[in-house]
Amino acid sequence: MTNRLSIRPSKDLRTHYAQISSQTRENPVAITVNGREDTVILSHEQFMRQQQTIEELENRLAVYQHLAQSADDIRLGRVQTAQSAFDEILEELRAEEP
Numbered sequence: 463m464t465n466r467l468s469i470r471p472s473k474d475l476r477t478h479y480a481q482i483s484s485q486t487r488e489n490p491v492a493i494t495v496n497g498r499e500d501t502v503i504l505s506h507e508q509f510m511r512q513q514q515t516i517e518e519l520e521n522r523l524a525v526y527q528h529l530a531q532s533a534d535d536i537r538l539g540r541v542q543t544a545q546s547a548f549d550e551i552l553e554e555l556r557a558e559e560p
Contacts, residue, residue, distance in 0.1 A: 467492050469499065 468491045470482060475493065485491050486505040493501040504512070535541060 467502070469494060472500065 467484055468489055470478075470485075470491055472493050472494055472495050472548050474482060482491055482503065483505075486508070490491045490508070491503045493503060506513045
């Protein structure tokens with residue numbers, strides 16, 4: 463897929479839908495109303511790829527946010543040994559036992 467955007471008037475949706483649909487497999491198609499771009503049509507495959515890319519970027523951002531928080535915790539001395547953390551977790555689990 464190229465990043466080129468095709469531009470078609472809205473009246474073409476009725477008269478040339480099959481052609482426009484086919485065109486979306488190559489690149490997005492902008493539909494104009496009164497000479498102004500109004501809507502962009504993508505193929506379903508391209509839309510799904512974009513959604514997957516967005517989800518992957520959101521997941522990366524979440525990881526980066528956790529890493530930044532961790533770096534702040536280390537910088538500010540908010541750290542403890544792994545053994546201490548495990549001991550706290552076990553304590554909490556034991557306190558929940560009936």
